[in-house]
Amino acid sequence: MLAQDADRLGCFERLWFAEHHNMPTIASAATSVLIAHIAAKTERIRVGSGGVMLPNHSPLVIAEQFGTLAELHPGRIDLGLGRAPGTDQRTLLALRRDARASDRFPDDVRELQGYLADESLIEGINAYPGRGTKVPLYILGSSLFGAQLAAAFGLPYAFASHFAPDALEQAVAVYRERFQPSEQLDRPYVIAALNVIAADTQDEARSLHDSVLRARVRMLAAQALRGRTIQDGDIPALLDSPIGAQARHMMTYTAVGDRGGVADYLTWFEDHAQADELMITNAAPGLDARRRALEIVADVVR
Helix, strand or coil: CHHHHHHHHCCCCEEEECCCCCCCCCCCCCHHHHHHHHHHHCCCCEEEEEEEEHHHCCHHHHHHHHHHHHHHCCCCEEEEEECCCCCCHHHHHHCCCCCCHHHHHHHHHHHHHHHHCCCCCCCCCCCCCCCCCCCCEEEEECCHHHHHHHHHHCCCEEECCCCCCCCHHHHHHHHHHHCCCCCCCCCCCEEEEEEEEECCCHHHHHHHHHHHHHHHHHHHHHHHCCCCCCCHHHHHHHHCCHHHHHHHHHCCCEEEECHHHHHHHHHHHHHHHCCCEEEEEECCCCHHHHHHHHHHHHHHHC
C-alpha cells in the first residue's frame, strides 16, 4: 500500500529495499522477490535494492535475478550494492557466507557489471536473462571505502547517513574529488539518506519521534542483551544509557516536524550533504502515520 501511495503521488523517483537477515522488523531478506512483487503492483516508480549485499551471493545469480526483473519491468529496476553482511556474525554462518567474501567486493562488482553489459568478463559464462540489460548499479556505503570504489568505477554513490552519520561529509567530498567518468555516468551523483518523521503538527511529530527512538533503543538493547526480553519498564533507564546515546546518534539526520519544519530540514540537509538526491526512511510507526507522512513529504517536494 505504501509503495502504491508513493507511485500515485508522482514525485518520488525510486523505492529501495535493503537485504537484511534474521531481523523480525525487516521483511526484505529475499530482496529480489520483494522487488518483483512491488514492481508488479506499481506503474511508474523505479524499484530497486538498497542494497543487495553482494558478498552473500554470486555475481552471476544476482545478474540473472535483476536481469529478469529488468526484462519484466523495463527501465524501472535499480541495483544498489553493499559489501556488509546485512546481519550478525552468527547468521553469517547460517547464510554459508565466506567471511573473506567482502574482500572480493570490487572484483565482484566488475564481474556483475560484465554480466549485465554486452560482454561478460568470464569467457563462456553469460547471464540469461541479464546480458545487455545494463541495469544501473549504485554503490552503497557508510565509510570512505564505498566512496572511493564508486568514484573509481564511475558509479552513483548512496550514503547511509540515516543510521551511520559520522563519515557523510568526508565520504561525499572524497567521492566527488576522485570521480572517474564511466559508460554509466559522466559526473558524480550522490544520494544521501535520512529519516523523516512528518505529521500535521509539531507536537504530533515529536510524539512519533519519541516512539521511534524508544523502538530503536529496544532493538539495540535486544541485540546487546541476547536472550533477555526488553520490557516497557526497561526503556527509561536504557534511554539514559550508552544504548540510548547510540540510538540518538544513529538518528542524527532526522527531519521531525510538520510540513514547514520538514521542508526546512530537507533543504538544509540537501546542502549539508551536497546531495543530488535525497532518500528518506519513512520512520513513523504505524501504517496510517506513514501514509500521512508520505503525503506531507510529497507536498513539500512539489
